Amino acid sequence: MGRTTYKRKIYLQDKPRQEALSEILTHYAPVRKVEWVDSTSALGRITAEPIFAKVSMPHYHASAMDGIAVIAEKTFHAHEKNPIQLKRNENFIYVDTGHAVPGPYNAVIMIENIEEIDEDTLEIIEPASPWQHIRPIGEDIVQEEMLFPPGHTIRPVDIGALLASKTLQVPVWKKPVVTIIPTGNELVQPHEQLAPGRLIEFNGSVFANYVLDWGGEPNLTGIVVDEPEKIREALLKATEESDIVVINAGSSAGSKDYTVHIIEELGDVFTHGVATRPGKPVILGKINGTIVIGVPGYPVSAYLALEWFVRPLICEYSHTPVPKRPTLQVKLGRRIVSTMGAEDFIRMNIGFVEGTYVANPLTRAAGVTMSLVRADGLLVIPPEISGLEQGDVVEVELMRPLEEISQAIVFNGSHDLTIDLLSVQLKKRNLYRKIISSHVGSMAGLMAIKKGEAHVAGVHLLDPETGEYNTTYVKRFLAGQDIVLYPFLKRKQGWFLPKGNPLNIESVQDIAEKKCDFVNRQKGAGTRVLFDKLLRESNVNTSEIVGYQREMFSHLSVAAEVKSNNNAVGLGIFPAAKAMELEFVPIADEDYDLVMTKAFFESEQGKNLIEVIQSASFKADVEKIGGYAVVENPTPLVITSKPEVE
Amino acid sequence: MGRTTYKRKIYLQDKPRQEALSEILTHYAPVRKVEWVDSTSALGRITAEPIFAKVSMPHYHASAMDGIAVIAEKTFHAHEKNPIQLKRNENFIYVDTGHAVPGPYNAVIMIENIEEIDEDTLEIIEPASPWQHIRPIGEDIVQEEMLFPPGHTIRPVDIGALLASKTLQVPVWKKPVVTIIPTGNELVQPHEQLAPGRLIEFNGSVFANYVLDWGGEPNLTGIVVDEPEKIREALLKATEESDIVVINAGSSAGSKDYTVHIIEELGDVFTHGVATRPGKPVILGKINGTIVIGVPGYPVSAYLALEWFVRPLICEYSHTPVPKRPTLQVKLGRRIVSTMGAEDFIRMNIGFVEGTYVANPLTRAAGVTMSLVRADGLLVIPPEISGLEQGDVVEVELMRPLEEISQAIVFNGSHDLTIDLLSVQLKKRNLYRKIISSHVGSMAGLMAIKKGEAHVAGVHLLDPETGEYNTTYVKRFLAGQDIVLYPFLKRKQGWFLPKGNPLNIESVQDIAEKKCDFVNRQKGAGTRVLFDKLLRESNVNTSEIVGYQREMFSHLSVAAEVKSNNNAVGLGIFPAAKAMELEFVPIADEDYDLVMTKAFFESEQGKNLIEVIQSASFKADVEKIGGYAVVENPTPLVITSKPEVE
Incomplete structure (x- = not known):
């Protein structure tokens, strides 16, 4: 154990997030600095003062047409039956669009409406009304008018207004310097x-x-090791040079979590712990007049905490509101339990299935960056709610454009490596089409189709009695629905083994006898169904298998696990073993098929999907992985089961 | 007239915009280039290939807690009544969060749950379940899994996933080079x-x-003059160097609109003229395999055309969908006439008044940049619609965040220079509060309050019979509503005259007799009411006033006009004359007051507004302009008129 000089502090506060934010904002006294930038490169910058137009636009009476400038009053009697002749430089001059219309001219007649008599004489047969086809001075911008208030974020069109009114430079807020200090003995640079x-x-x-x-x-500093002296030094330097300081990790209450003690020592700590899950171990403090924010180490906690506290401070610096994400009403596909007394931030997958936006939680582990990467939306459950029921309609913040969500194909079920390739090929044909996949296993995939939460399920479920794949399961579990079972892939299942198969494993008996660490799949996964069948056939009891209880959710996860342990063995498909450079001992050929409703199969999305599956480019991609055969021109099996009770 | 070698072509096509776009996309054959950038600086870039994880994250079994690693199976019998003792390095080791948990250890017990007996002996009273508090290999990212498909725009969190899986560089699309050629003899650099x-x-x-x-x-080039040879040269050079070329102006069918002819000569023209207002004179063509887009000269036309055609080409280059603006349902405050057979793009102001989003069109002049700057939304009226009625509910594309729109104070009515200052001061106190003002004149302001389209109206309406300002008008026109008339400013009205008052103007008689060019205000403007009263009192007929029919919409516009013409005279408030450095001859003191519903006056927004008006900082701002007095601690006049018929 570390020999620390700081007392272990086990309990964090559970301060409401908004209260912690309001409080830190009152302690924030930014020294705002203004800089002048060229208007042409001011995109995205924020005005620090009101901006007034320096000249009018146009700054003279400008012709809005190609034609002639006339004195309107002298044309009033023109008529088809009473053409009026005009003399050049006497009562008309030629003007093009943009030309000045000098006094006493006060109207423009379009070139199309004049008849040339000779070089200096024209004829018109219609009167001009005063000021017609003239852009008067200041039509667009009047000198001295306020173009922008302070706090305005400059857009491309705004640059037009600035330049047009001869505002060549513009006062904007300097960007606040945010110093970021990563700490931790375990860290290495990428x-x-x-x-x-x-x-x-x-x-x-x-x-x-x-x-x-x-x-x-x-301003990202180098990695600082977990030593109080080094952290103290880094914090002091940063607070002198920055508008805001963020220190990452060490913000909790562990034996090496020095940060809170050092901030207390050098300045003030206002908050240690907010009532959120994840993101709880946040420190909000101040040293030398500079706000210091201690952010937890787990990525999801860290990024959420940054958004809650650092973003508002940056916005406060330039006096602009914090932008909000668009929201969407979704139906929950699963029950969600939430911590009473704390806000829960749950990353959600959202699919648009059968006219409804259905959302399901991704993993809630704070260490899983990919849960934020993959999230379509963020569900915030307030502290007073202990949970939400399946079917509840709730509001989520969108983390992806709605068009992407609404056009994506929702794929649930068994994991297969070709699904990502399918998604890539789909997108190549239609920008909005892609596959959002959840590796939940074959059975959960079928259930998602049943409940209208997915468009397609990938399944490989062996009926131990008939030796047939998938059909019996679909008929049993999706009775009453019109379903299409689309034959998709033939794949090889086999043992994943360390390179060279050091323990010489070939059967379940070997695994049991040699006490291998077996890496199992989750309940309902087709691969687990297969393993259980092998156990039964060999009369091996599950209790004889070391690790039988441990569940992984994909072939790649099993392979990664086997790769790390010379005593391990797993069951899975060939491509995963190949990708991880493992030994592979084939034991079965299986059918990995797609299940979808008949309505989806016949929809445009469904047709797109089948087209891509049968395309030469997708098949070439699959061939490159190896160990697969895409079923050529299969006959989809249409299953129209009647419900048992009428 | 220009002696051009090109025939004047008067008629443009009216091709549907979507058709023109689809067509140009079929002709677009971008040579997409890939570049590798450091993952740390890949923000906003678009992946050109699928990205697979290079290592797992974590890449070993990592402790998720500070504590001890144990062999779970050896703890199963631990109980309060049956404590188990563990020996260091025999059946436990110390681990901190993030440390590796080596085999055969397969569970972590938190430091809080152990009792130290001596340096090498611990006691536990609860069993550990296998894999508890361990982050298994690949919990976040599994080696070889697809992190991102091609066409993914990289966000901050994605950079985390890239680095965590040791993907230090990432293949992204090079940005397509868009060369922009401004043309026109009239143009000068800012x-x-x-x-x-x-x-x-x-x-x-x-x-x-x-x-x-x-x-x-x-890639913005210098200004090219309107000479066919120069334009030809610029286009040839640009098409060789760029992925897309935009040439500005000269895209119509005027005598100097060479562009279409030159593109035809050097390549192909697919479209000349789209069925939109504004934005019609667009050219879509191709030279040397590069798309060339001719964009009209008027700013609003130009920017819309750019969005319609250039943005989709840029997105097509990187194979990403074109982002869409959020939309909002609004109620129309006015009737809008639209061109049959063409899409109309109407810039709208939107206000949230009495629970409804009410939208009114801004000017439709294509030359007014500020109409885009000021727009809260864009209404697109399809070609088959000839108009929309007041009260119709329509969908608009939002050009500003909804929170800004929903919290803004909608100010209609007479123009005054202090309104912008009021807005600035409001925003200083509350980020979301600001004033969206339309200078429609006093009478239109009253009507906006009557119809529930504005929160506040600024009025200065003189009753010629009583000599009193505003009260009679409010009582007459807002009968039946509970209204507050808030005394706001005392201002000076007077003649705007060229410096030195060369014509020695002091009265309406002078203006009539000396045939000055009078610059009038729009009907319903308080200043026009005042002028009409002066005319009546002096027995001068409107026909004796040169320019009586010409209407300007603000004091500054009148001042700008007077400044440009030595024979001009206008009527308006002192600060506008001062801003434009004009001569000012005072003729009246007037009351400029605020009219609002009682409900708004008593709302939080209303209270904010009054607070700011009475604040020292606002009064100081007003004093700086000069010619004003803010009414000190006024007594608001509450008018509760009963409707005439019960």
Whole structure:
């Protein structure tokens, strides 16, 4: 154990997030600085003062047409039966669009409406009304009018208004400097060698890019080791040089979580712990007049905390409101339990199935960056709610454009490596089409089709009695629905083994006898159904299998696990073993098929999907992986079961 | 007239916009180039290939807690009544969060749940379940899994996933080079001297910033004069160097609109004229395999055309969908007439008044940049619709965040220079509060209150019979509503005259006799009511006033007009004359007051407004302008008129 000089502090506060934010805002006294930038490169910058037009636009009476400038009053009697002749430089002059119309001329007649008599004489047969086809001075912008208030974010069109009124430079807020300090003995830079117990420092770069995106100027320091003296030094330097300081990790109450003590020592701590899950171990404090924010180490906690506290401070610096995400009403596909007394932030997948937006939670683990990467939406459950029921309609913040969500094909079910390739090929043909896939296993895939939560399920479910794949399951579990079972892939299942198969494993008996660490799949996964069948056939009891209880959710996860342990064995498909450079001992050929409603199969989306599956380019992609055969021109099986009770 | 070698072509096509776009997309054959960028600086870039994880995250079994790693199976019998002792390095090791958990250890017990017996001996009273508090290999990212499909725009969190899986560089699409050629003899660069007939070239800079914003790489050339040879040369050079070429102006069918002819000569023209208002004179063509787009000269036409055609091409280059604006249902405050057979693009002001989003069109002049700057939304009226009625509910594309729109105070009525200052001061106190003002004149302001389209109206309406301001009008026109008339400003009205008052104007008689060019205000404007009263009192007929029919919409516009013409005279408030450095001859003191519903006056927004008006900082701002007095602690007049018929 570390020999620390700080007392272990186990309990964090559970301060409501909004209260913590309001409080830190009252302590925030930014020294706002103004800089003048060229209007042409002011895109996205925020005005620090009101901007007034320096000249009018146009700054003279300008012809809005090609034609002639006339004195309107002298044309009033013109008529088809009473043509009027005009003399050049006497009562008309030629003007093109944009030309000045000098006094006493006060109207323009379009070139189409004049008849040339000779070089200096024209004839008109219609009167001109005063000021017709003239853009008067200041039509667009009047000198001295306010173009923009302070706090206005400059858009491309605004640059037009600035230049048109001869405002060549514009006062904008300097971007607040946000120093980011990554700490941790276990951290290495991304390019450095990885060893067990070493983690790549990536939070800092993510923070820097968030700060950039939110209009701040990030300053990412090197990694600081977990020593109070080093952290103290880094914090002091940063608070002197920055408008806001973010220190990553060490914000909790563990034995090496020095940060809170150091901030207390050098300045003030206002908050240690907010009532949120994840994101609880946040520190909000102040040193030398500079706000210091201690952010937890787990990526999801970290990024949420940054958005809750750093973004509002950046916005406050330039006196602009914090932008909000668009929201969407969705139906919950599953029950969600929530912590009473704390806000829960749940990353959601959203699919548009049968006219309804259906949302399901992704993993809630705070360490899973990919749960934020994959999220379509964010569900915020308030502290006073202990949970939400399946079927509840709730509001989520959108993390992806709605068009993408509404046109995506929702794929649930068994994991297969070709699904990503299918998605890539779909998108190549139609920008909005892609597949959002959840690896939930074959049985859960069927259930998602039953409940109208997915468009397509990938299944490989062996009926131990008939030896047939999928058909019996679909008939049993989707009775009463019109379903299409589309034959998709033939794949090879086999043992995943360390390179060279050191324990010489070939059967379930070997696995039991040699006490291998078996890496199992989750309940309802087709691969687990297959393994259970093999156990029964060999009369091996599940209790004889070490690791039988441990569940992984994809072939790649099983392969990764086997790769890390020389005593391990798993069951899965050939391509996953190949990708991880494992030994593969084939034991079965299986049918991996697609299940969908007949309505989806016949829809445009469904047709797109089948077209891509049968395309030469997709088949070529699949062939490149190896161990697969796409079923050629299959006959889809249409199952129209009547419900048992009429 | 220009002696051009090209025939004048008067008629443009009216091709549906979507048809023109689909067609140009079929002709677009971009040579897409890939570049590898550091993942840390890939923000906003678009993946050109699918990205697969290079290592798992975590890449080892990592402790998720500070505590001890144990072999779960050896703890199963631990109980309060049956404590189990563990020996260091025999059946436990110490681990901190993030440390590797080596085999055969397969569970972590939190530091809080152990009792230290001596340095090498611990006691536990609860069993550990296998894999508890361990982040297994690949919990976040599994090696070889697809992180991103091609066409994914990289966000800050995505950079985390890239670095965590040791993907240090990432293949992204190069940004397509869009060359922008401004043409026109009348154009000068923004820093150059302005003369009548000269216009500042600003469209090019706006285009460049749109291209930047949309993910392209802009290349803005110098100004090219209107000579076929120069334009030809510029186009040839640009098409060789760029992915897309935009040429500004000369795209119509005027005598100097060479562009279409030159593109025809060097390549192909697919479209000349689209069925839109504004934006009709667009050219879509191709030279040397590069798409060339001729964009009209008027700013609003130009920017819309750019969005319709250039943005989709940029998106097509990187194979991403064109983002859409959020939309909102609004009620129309006015009737809108639309051109049959063409799409109309109408810039709208939107206000949230009495629970309804009410939208009114801004000017439809294609030359008014500020109509886009000021627009809250864009109403697109399809070609088959000839108009929309007041009260119709329609969908608009939002050009500003909804929170800004929903919290803004909608101000209609007479123009006054202090309204902008009021807005600035409001925003300083509350980020979302600001004033959206329309200078429609006092009477139109009253009508807006009557119809529930504005929160506040600024009025200065003189009752010629009583000599009193505003009260009679409010009582007459807002009968049946509970209204507050809030005394706001005392202002000076007077003649606006060229410096030195060369014609020695002091009265309406002088204006009539000396045949001055009078610059009038629109019907319903308080200043016009005052002028009409002066005419009546002096027995001068409107026909004796040169320019009586010509209407300007603000004091500043009148002042700008007077400044440009030595024979001109206008009527207006002192600060506008002062801003434009004009001579000012005072003729009346007037009351400029605020009219609002009682409900608004008592709302939080209303209270905010009054607070600001009575604040020292606002009064100081007003004093700086001069010619005003803010009414000190006025007594608001509450008018509760009963409707005449019960």
